[in-house]
Amino acid sequence: MHVRQLQEYLDDQRRSHYLEGSIGEYILPNSTLAGRESLLYADIITYEEGDPIWSEPSNHEPVFGFAGGNPRPWEVCCALRDFGAFTRAGLDVVSDVWSRLDFKDEVSATEADRLSHEMALALQTTGLITEQANEDQLGYLYRSWQLPMYRMDFKRIEVPLDELKDQRDANFRSEVGY
Numbered sequence: 077m078h079v080r081q082l083q084e085y086l087d088d089q090r091r092s093h094y095l096e097g098s099i100g101e102y103i104l105p106n107s108t109l110a111g112r113e114s115l116l117y118a119d120i121i122t123y124e125e126g127d128p129i130w131s132e133p134s135n136h137e138p139v140f141g142f143a144g145g146n147p148r149p150w151e152v153c154c155a156l157r158d159f160g161a162f163t164r165a166g167l168d169v170v171s172d173v174w175s176r177l178d179f180k181d182e183v184s185a186t187e188a189d190r191l192s193h194e195m196a197l198a199l200q201t202t203g204l205i206t207e208q209a210n211e212d213q214l215g216y217l218y219r220s221w222q223l224p225m226y227r228m229d230f231k232r233i234e235v236p237l238d239e240l241k242d243q244r245d246a247n248f249r250s251e252v253g254y
Contacts, residue, residue, distance in 0.1 A: 078181070091232075156217070172198070
């Protein structure tokens with residue numbers, strides 16, 4: 077995946093609402109945003125046919141839900157720590173290596189892998205890797221450290237209710253054949 081493709085994926089995930097159901101008959105809020113916000117905020121929810129209802133913060137799922145082991149972001153942070161990247165000299169190495177490339181347009185994850193390799197070698201050359209570091213951690217740096225996304229647009233894309241209703245109606249007409 078390159079940066080432009082990642083932005084296209086993000087754009088799909090930034091939409092405020094979407095259609096759900098076998099023919100798109102239900103208008104729902106963005107589930108990722110709604111799930112995160114429901115952990116933090118009280119809100120008023122209005123269903124299409126009903127009166128507004130109160131929604132208080134809920135905590136039905138762990139914030140860092142994962143199946144077994146530690147979450148990957150945690151493992152990446154531990155690897156960076158044990159490879160000396162959080163020391164003053166390590167931060168200089170990381171900055172020097174990762175500032176060589178501007179992650180935009182057609183720049184891909186392959187380039188990020190190459191920079192991860194260069195960074196690990198530079199941290200080793202400068203003697204910053206600690207005794208706690210291990211080979212598994214190197215795998216986290218190569219496979220789980222996120223492609224830099226400082227140029228990505230994460231702002232919510234507001235989808236007008238009328239647009240969703242029109243699409244829902246078109247889906248229904250297409251399904252029933254008139």
